[in-house]
Amino acid sequence: MASKPPKTPAPPKAPAFKPEEANGGDSVVLERRPLKTEPPQMYQVVLLNDDYTPMEFVVVVIQEFFNKDRETATQIMLKIHLDGKGVCGVFSKDVASTKVDQVTEAARKNGHPLQCVCEPIE
Numbered sequence: 001m002a003s004k005p006p007k008t009p010a011p012p013k014a015p016a017f018k019p020e021e022a023n024g025g026d027s028v029v030l031e032r033r034p035l036k037t038e039p040p041q042m043y044q045v046v047l048l049n050d051d052y053t054p055m056e057f058v059v060v061v062i063q064e065f066f067n068k069d070r071e072t073a074t075q076i077m078l079k080i081h082l083d084g085k086g087v088c089g090v091f092s093k094d095v096a097s098t099k100v101d102q103v104t105e106a107a108r109k110n111g112h113p114l115q116c117v118c119e120p121i122e
């Protein structure tokens with residue numbers, strides 16, 4: 001019968017925290033927090049219906065300033081004509097505001113009362 005090797009004593013366990021980690025001294029504790037970045041508020045640019053702006057002008061505006069093909073632009077124009085308003089695109093605040101200015105300037109230059117506004121979504 002083989003004799004068991006003599007038991008070596010277990011190494012001493014590390015203390016739960018070392019005294020220098022108790023923050024009783026000059027150490028600084030940095031808390032790690034998950035970074036929460038909210039998505040930016042987005043704005044929809046809306047054209048409003050009126051009785052005077054020609055349909056063709058509205059279609060061209062939607063094509064030029066909102067990068068829509070002719071068919072999509074025509075559908076949006078007809079929706080505005082029937083419902084009173086329609087969304088042409090969704091953008092960050094600065095871009096939406098620029099679109100409103102560009103569309104309004106183009107309309108006034110051509111003598112049309114077309115109204116373009118932007119509104120925050122959600």
Ligand code: TYC
Binds near residue numbers: 047
């Ligand atoms: N209602 C206009 C017309 O009958 C056409 C129109 C469509 C005007 C859309 C503005 O945002 C508008 N000539």
